Amino acid sequence: MQRKVVKIRIYPTVEQQHKLAQAFGCARWWWNYALNKSVETYRETGKGLGQSALNALLPALKKSEETKWLGDCYSQVLQAATLNLTTAYKNFFEGRAGFPKFKSKKGKQSVQYPQNVASLENAIKIPGGIGEIKASIHRPIDGKIKTVTLSKTPSGKYFASVLFEIEGETPKTTEGxxxxxxxxxxxxxxxxxxxxxxxxxxxxxxxxxxxxxxxxxxxxxxxxxxxxxxxxxxxxxxxxxxxxxxxxxxxxxxxxxxxxxxxxxxxxxxxxxxxxxxxxxxxxxxxxxxxxxxxxxxxxxxxxxxxxxxxxxxxxxxxxxxxxxxxxxxxxxxxxxxxxxxxxxxxxxxxxxxxxxxxxxxxxxxxxxxxxxxxxxxxxxxxxxxxxxxxxxxxxxxxxxxxxx
Ligand SMILES: [Zn+2]
Structure with a gap:
């Protein structure tokens, strides 16, 4: 099995842009909340919070009056943020990356869909009520889609990074x-x-x-x-x-x-x-x-x-x-x-x-x-x-x- 990533430019409609802005906002809020919680917990106990401990915080937040709006967010997007945060932590502790950063409203926005995404001829289909977004796909995505990350640059462009798997053994090189x-x-x-x-x-x-x-x-x-x-x-x-x-x-x-x-x-x-x-x-x-x-x-x-x-x-x-x-x-x-x-x-x-x-x-x-x-x-x-x-x-x-x- 080989994994490939393709980044494509996408062109959401105004309505889709609003929905994406909402999704970005939710994912960003949750990332920052979870990161803060992990840091606090680490300070108090010397141990951070793992993926399932973080996800376990979500139901109560969705019930609480102040953060009820979290319930309107496509839940897999939040869980993908949890996974990415715990991966970022792991990369930090294993020396591959810096400490995870808080996300800013002014920076690059992104949200990840771990399932139920399909690539069409000139569009990609996103779950959570967003639907088909027009896309310029230059080469066919000829494998099983694993995750799709949608992002918006601070200058206002939208992109989708599609991670997919194709059948076949990874080669082994012993020459060179x-x-x-x-x-x-x-x-x-x-x-x-x-x-x-x-x-x-x-x-x-x-x-x-x-x-x-x-x-x-x-x-x-x-x-x-x-x-x-x-x-x-x-x-x-x-x-x-x-x-x-x-x-x-x-x-x-x-x-x-x-x-x-x-x-x-x-x-x-x-x-x-x-x-x-x-x-x-x-x-x-x-x-x-x-x-x-x-x-x-x-x-x-x-x-x-x-x-x-x-x-x-x-x-x-x-x-x-x-x-x-x-x-x-x-x-x-x-x-x-x-x-x-x-x-x-x-x-x-x-x-x-x-x-x-x-x-x-x-x-x-x-x-x-x-x-x-x-x-x-x-x-x-x-x-x-x-x-x-x-x-x-x-x-x-x-x-x-x-x-x-
Ligand atoms: Zn010498």
Whole structure:
């Protein structure tokens, strides 16, 4: 069974837009309520609330005078929000994503339908009284629809992300390169294929968009609250935001495609661990650069072709280890770009050395797992007591997606 996601533009009528606004509102309110409840409960008891504990709160809310309106909401939409919230929590605790955020009325709106959705020739059929929404479907959705996420961008466009399954075994790849990637602030990614180091920076046009965004944001903040000009600027900023996000997504898609197309495995460090060990600035950079999104893109692109993503799931001294003789230095400040190993005298480029170490550690894990037939081409150091993760599958439902496949 293979999973695919297709994102299509949809064109709801005015009446459907009203109904969607209602659905977005309900889902958003419930998400925020449930998130707040989880945080509070965690503070009090040291334990969060699971999916069924959260869903169990719904009947009482639907009866209460203040939140009676929740009863008008299509209930599967609320339960899908609960599921997504608990997944977001899990991703946070397993180091794949930041802490779940509260949803704002001004941000991107979304709502998920886990069942009873059908794709027609030029429309998709949504339950809960919404009906058929006109859609531009460029390629047939030739599988069983699992979930559909409807969203509205702050600039007012509507989209549907359709996740569906098609029959057939996922292939297994044991041919191709093994890449080790050091994700960084100076360079977005430094990649080692065992013989050669390649460095990839954020594209220049992305920085240009970002500058433009900052300028428009500054202007927005100077406008009076509630004024017409402020509203106009809010829309303008939302548009630039969208352009920045699209440019970044585009870059992340292209790079993840490039690295997945000729490889059998890609090895990265777990971002959570990486961020925690290093400093606060790095933790912020992780969320700013889109490393988490990048790793998720890599994961599903690799999975689709039967290759694997290996996450080194514990602290690993990738920067401090000499990739030639495995001597470990005690200090490696962030501003040191090049160094000479005091033991063997090899001159290292900081990031290239780290990427090489990450690659070799990944090969060691693959060999220990025993599933990669040709995990060759790298020294494997026998070390014990390391626990890392082989990530074979992950489909991020909340992620903005472009048509796959
Ligand atoms: Zn050395």
């Amino acid at each position: 390169k093994i890449y080790g990637i050091d994700l960084g602030v100076k360079h977005f990614a430094v990649v080692s294929d065992g013989a050669k180091i390649s460095k990839y920076d954020n594209p220049k046009h992305l920085a240009k968009h970002e500058k433009n965004l900052k300028r428009k944001q500054r202007k927005l903040y100077r406008k009076k609250d509630g004024s017409k000009t402020r509203e106009r600027y809010r829309k303008l900023v939302a548009k630039v935001h969208e352009r920045v996000a699209n440019a970044r997504q585009d870059f992340l898609h292209k790079l993840s495609y490039k690295l997945s197309s000729d490889s059998q495995a890609v090895i990265v460090e777990n971002l959570h661990v990486k961020g925690m060990v290093q400093n606060h600035n790095l933790a912020k950079a992780i969320s700013d650069c889109g490393w988490g999104t990048f790793v998720n893109f890599l994961a599903y692109k690799l999975e689709r072709k039967g290759a694997k993503l290996v996450e080194i799931d514990r602290w690993f001294p990738s920067s401090k280890l000499c990739s030639n003789c495995y001597h470990q230095v005690s200090e490696m400040p962030l501003d040191v770009r090049e160094w000479i190993c005091p033991n063997c005298g090899t001159k290292h480029d900081r990031d290239g050395n780290a990427a090489t170490n990450i690659r070799e550690e990944g090969i060691r894990i693959i060999k220990a797992d025993g599933t990669a037939a040709s995990a060759s081409g790298g020294e494997v150091r026998p070390k014990t007591g390391r626990k890392s993760v082989l990530r074979h599958s992950l489909v991020k439902l909340e992620a903005p997606t472009i048509p796959l496949g």
